Amino acid sequence: MYRLKWPFARFFASLGFRLFIKIDVVFDEEANVYVATSNDLKGLVVEAETLDELKQEVALLIPEMISLNMPNLKGVKTSTFPLFERSRLLHP
Numbered sequence: 001m002y003r004l005k006w007p008f009a010r011f012f013a014s015l016g017f018r019l020f021i022k023i024d025v026v027f028d029e030e031a032n033v034y035v036a037t038s039n040d041l042k043g044l045v046v047e048a049e050t051l052d053e054l055k056q057e058v059a060l061l062i063p064e065m066i067s068l069n070m071p072n073l074k075g076v077k078t079s080t081f082p083l084f085e086r087s088r089l090l091h092p
Helices: 009-014 051-069
Strands: 019-028 033-037 045-048 080-086
Touching: 009 019, 019 051, 033 051, 045 051, 051 080
Parallel strands: 019 080
Antiparallel strands: 019 033, 033 045
16 A cells, blocks of 8 residues: 555556545544544545544545546556554544
């Protein structure tokens, strides 16, 4: 696997390498929801009441976010793999 934001991601994707996307997850106690963000995909912010719902929402948004943030990957057949990391600071 190769990370989406690393140099030469397009090249490795064209060779068939899976690209992974680091997703940071925190639990917002005030709103009682999980929040996912990613430095790999600008603008990705997703809220959900459960981790399963959060993962589904993120998976639906990834292709659109890649097309908006990474136009250089347009036309390259690639599979992406979200890597979810829960913050140790904010979770139930």
